Amino acid sequence: MYISEHKIRVRYAETDKMGYVYYGNYAAYFEVGRVEALRALGLSYRLMEEQGVMLPVLSYSIKYFKPAFFDDVLTIRTTVNEIPSGTRIYFHYETLNEQNICLNKAETTHVFVKTSNGRPCPVPDNVIEVISPFFQK
Amino acid sequence: MYISEHKIRVRYAETDKMGYVYYGNYAAYFEVGRVEALRALGLSYRLMEEQGVMLPVLSYSIKYFKPAFFDDVLTIRTTVNEIPSGTRIYFHYETLNEQNICLNKAETTHVFVKTSNGRPCPVPDNVIEVISPFFQK
């Protein structure tokens, strides 16, 4: 299991008239979570795209338990539970507030796609290489 | 079953560097879908909040099939499959492009909450009243 944590401070722009972080804005937080999870493995998502592989989202789901507020420092905990294989990768997320309370849980499924033809492609070798050590006994 | 359709034209602001509508932006489209679905029933969500009842999201999930692009006119089809009861309401969504191709399917679960104390409350009578006729044989 590979776990990565990244902190994000809530912007005023991200709140809504309820005073909460708008329910749609967590998707961007999780994007940051997975980009940083990859970076912590030595992988640059920007570079991956420049080299011709992108990682669009196939599905996204989230369960909300508690709201987040302006200026809160949230911890996005991003987890990869299994070594990606085939053409897909699965990310799981938890958002924790400063009291370490879990505000929501989410997951996304992605497919590796060749930018040149838009077709699914195998998980790049360098992704498997850096993530595999986290799944050895 | 109650079905409501509303058209939204994709803004440049909503695209990302892939040239697609960013995966996180559909949540706002579905918010528009359900607000307009309520309006088509004669219900104003703004008024509902002013009268002390709000409708935060408990869960949201979406499956993406095809991307949407800048300037596309999307149809957000919002469906209520069952008469809301207890304290909850469920919305289902489909996003269709101009060729009537389904780009994604989604659903949200909401809880009616009293603004004054933040506690769940029964589905307001006027909501049940206007939606019930769609579920009679």
Add this chain to the structure above:
Amino acid sequence: MYISEHKIRVRYAETDKMGYVYYGNYAAYFEVGRVEALRALGLSYRLMEEQGVMLPVLSYSIKYFKPAFFDDVLTIRTTVNEIPSGTRIYFHYETLNEQNICLNKAETTHVFVKTSNGRPCPVPDNVIEVISPFFQK
């Protein structure tokens, strides 16, 4: 003088914890205003980009007089005050609420740029052609 009006209903996503439309969100409204102003002239900005000319923003300024609120139907009034010449075009904007009160005034300056090399290029002939009639005595 060429004037175009387009209506936009404020989304919940666009409000902030003050209960107002977030000050940064008007830029997207004005983008819609100018895309629709061009469309009303028979010009598709999407097509213009596909044909190799884009219109990035050089400057943007806005003065805020009054806030807008969730569910308000705003009128974005987009004005072109002079026939574009050289490589630039200037848009002026006013946001009006349902009581026809002016909420803010703004302007943007854009440069026509060739997508192929990123360099400024003359205002396309078809733009001048469709806008000129509005400036004849």
Add this chain to the structure above:
Amino acid sequence: MYISEHKIRVRYAETDKMGYVYYGNYAAYFEVGRVEALRALGLSYRLMEEQGVMLPVLSYSIKYFKPAFFDDVLTIRTTVNEIPSGTRIYFHYETLNEQNICLNKAETTHVFVKTSNGRPCPVPDNVIEVISPFFQK
């Protein structure tokens, strides 16, 4: 003169189909810049609002020189050029990329407002107190 710098990494969500940071998204970056500028002075904007004073934007202007891209680490340099007096405060901003190139320059004008009645109020004493030392000879 008071200068504060804060780093922001560009999110995928913030790019548009040109591949640039969408022109409207800098407003949120500058919001972060000024909130962090206040925090570096020992002032919490969240606390200020909770204590009944808010700081809406009266005007905003920006000149764009160069674009920013996904994953860029931008430095938002926020400057206060004069001790706020009356009911207003002025912020100036520069966005610098990792090569220290200035991508844009902006400014905002704000008014201190009492949340209770929505009326302008004098600059709070604690704001003047912490910022004055930066303007002494």
